[in-house]
Amino acid sequence: MSNLASHDSSQSPDRRESGPDRPADPYADRRVVGHASENYPRKPRVAVVFGGRSSEHGVSVVTAASVLSAIDRDKYDVLPIGITTEGRWALTADDPERMAIADRRMPTVEQVTDHEGAVMLPVDPANREVVYTEAGAVPKALGEVDVVFPMLHGPYGEDGTLQGLLELSGVPYVGAGVLASAVGMDKEYMKRVFTSFGLAVGPYTVIRPRAWERDSEAVRREVTDFAAEHGWPLFVKPARAGSSFGITKVDGPEGLDAAITEARRHDPKVIVEALLRGREIECGVLEFEDGPRASVPAEIPPVTSHAFYDFEAKYIDSAEGIVPAPLTEEQTAEVRRLAVEAFEAASCEGLVRADFFLLDSGEFVINEINTMPGFTPISMYPRMWRETGVDYRQLVDLLIQAALRRSTGLR
Numbered sequence: 001m002s003n004l005a006s007h008d009s010s011q012s013p014d015r016r017e018s019g020p021d022r023p024a025d026p027y028a029d030r031r032v033v034g035h036a037s038e039n040y041p042r043k044p045r046v047a048v049v050f051g052g053r054s055s056e057h058g059v060s061v062v063t064a065a066s067v068l069s070a071i072d073r074d075k076y077d078v079l080p081i082g083i084t085t086e087g088r089w090a091l092t093a094d095d096p097e098r099m100a101i102a103d104r105r106m107p108t109v110e111q112v113t114d115h116e117g118a119v120m121l122p123v124d125p126a127n128r129e130v131v132y133t134e135a136g137a138v139p140k141a142l143g144e145v146d147v148v149f150p151m152l153h154g155p156y157g158e159d160g161t162l163q164g165l166l167e168l169s170g171v172p173y174v175g176a177g178v179l180a181s182a183v184g185m186d187k188e189y190m191k192r193v194f195t196s197f198g199l200a201v202g203p204y205t206v207i208r209p210r211a212w213e214r215d216s217e218a219v220r221r222e223v224t225d226f227a228a229e230h231g232w233p234l235f236v237k238p239a240r241a242g243s244s245f246g247i248t249k250v251d252g253p254e255g256l257d258a259a260i261t262e263a264r265r266h267d268p269k270v271i272v273e274a275l276l277r278g279r280e281i282e283c284g285v286l287e288f289e290d291g292p293r294a295s296v297p298a299e300i301p302p303v304t305s306h307a308f309y310d311f312e313a314k315y316i317d318s319a320e321g322i323v324p325a326p327l328t329e330e331q332t333a334e335v336r337r338l339a340v341e342a343f344e345a346a347s348c349e350g351l352v353r354a355d356f357f358l359l360d361s362g363e364f365v366i367n368e369i370n371t372m373p374g375f376t377p378i379s380m381y382p383r384m385w386r387e388t389g390v391d392y393r394q395l396v397d398l399l400i401q402a403a404l405r406r407s408t409g410l411r
C-alpha cells in the first residue's frame with residue numbers, strides 16, 4: 001500500500017498549501033482549467049491511463065512507460081492508472097522500468113500493479129477527485145485529476161468510448177474527442193468522411209455482420225465481383241482494430257473464407273480493400289496554440305521479412321521508417337497539406353498520424369488516420385516530430401497543454 005499513501009488527498013498539495021495568501025478554492029470555476037503555474041497554486045495533475053482491453057494492451061504499456069519518463073515532473077504531478085485486460089482500472093506503480101518488453105514478451109498492467117481494487121473517476125463534472133475502492137475497505141480519495149493522457153490504442157481507448165467517459169466526468173484529455181476517435185477507429189466511416197471532404201481513398205467494400213450471417217454465399221459473390229474489377233490480392237481487415245491485427249492479404253478466392261473468419265475474430269464488421277501499389281508515406285499532425293501543423297513526412301519501406309507492415313514489424317522489430325521521406329518539395333508540401341485536411345475532416349484534436357499511399361500515378365491516397373498513433377520514442381509519430389524540431393518531451397508537454405487549453409464539452 002506504499003504508493004497509496006502518497007496519493008492520500010488529505011496530504012495533497014492543494015489542501016496543504018492553502019493559506020491566507022492563496023485563493024481558498026482554486027477550482028471554484030471548475031469548467032476552466034488554466035496553465036496551472038500561472039493560475040493555480042499547485043501543479044496540474046496528469047493521469048496517464050494505459051493498457052486496456054484491446055489487443056494493443058502491451059504496446060500501450062510500453063508506450064506509457066516512455067510517456068511517464070518524459071513528463072516534466074517539475075511542471076506536472078503524475079498519476080499512472082493501468083487498465084487490465086479485463087477492464088479493471090488499477091492503481092499502478094510509477095515505475096517505467098517494470099513496463100518494458102522482456103524476452104520479446106509484451107508487458108501487462110497486471111505486472112505493474114500491487115493493488116486489487118479499482119480506481120474510479122466520478123461521473124461528476126464538479127468533482128475531479130479520483131477514488132480507490134477495494135472490497136471490505138473504506139474508499140480512499142487519491143486527489144484531483146486535471147487532465148487525462150489516454151495512452152491507449154484500439155477499442156475501448158482510441159475509439160471514443162473512453163473519451164465519452166471523460167466528457168461525462170468533465171476531465172480534459174489529450175487527443176481526439178468522441179466523434180473523431182470513433183471515425184478514426186472505423187475504417188469504413190473514415191473512408192466515407194474523407195471522401196466527403198474530397199480526399200482520395202482506395203477501392204473498398206464492406207461486409208456487414210447481418211449480411212454475412214444471413215447469406216454468406218451472396219457476400220462471397222460480392223467480394224469475388226469486387227476482385228474481378230480490382231484484381232487480387234485483396235486486403236481483408238477488421239473494420240475497427242489496429243496494429244494490423246486480423247488483417248490478411250488474400251491472393252485468390254481460396255483464401256477468402258479464412259481471411260474473413262480471421263478478421264471477424266476481431267470485429268463482426270469487415271472491410272475488403274483492393275491492393276494499392278505505391279509507396280507508404282506518413283505524416284504527423286500536432287495541434288499548436290494557433291492550430292494544427294504537419295510534420296515532415298516519413299516513408300515506410302516495404303518490409304521483406306514480413307508479409308506486410310504487420311504488428312511485429314511495427315512494434316517489436318521497430319521497422320525502419322525513413323525520416324524525412326525522400327520526396328520532391330511539391331510532394332512533401334502536398335502530403336503535409338493533405339494530412340492537415342484529414343485532421344480537419346475528422347475534427348481531430350491534439351494529434352493524428354495520417355497514412356497515405358503515393359501511387360505510381362503520383363496521386364496521394366489516404367489509407368487511414370490514427371488518433372493515438374504509436375508513441376514510443378522510436379515510433380514514427382515522435383520521430384517525424386523530432387525531425388521537424390519538436391523532441392519527445394516537448395511533444396508530451398504540447399499535447400498536455402493543448403488538452404488543458406480546450407477543456408471538455410462542445411468546442
Ligand SMILES: Nc1ncnc2c1ncn2[C@@H]1O[C@H](COP(=O)(O)OP(=O)(O)O)[C@@H](O)[C@H]1O
Nearest residue numbers: 235241242243244245273274275276308309368
Ligand atoms: N489496400 C492496401 N494496399 C496495400 N497495402 C495495404 C493496404 N491496406 C493495408 N496495407 C498494408 O498493411 C498495413 C496495415 O494496414 P492498415 O490499414 O494500416 O491497418 P492498421 O489499422 O492495423 O494499421 C499498412 O501499413 C500497409 O502496409
Ligand SMILES: [Mg+2]
Nearest residue numbers: 243244355368
Ligand atoms: Mg496502419
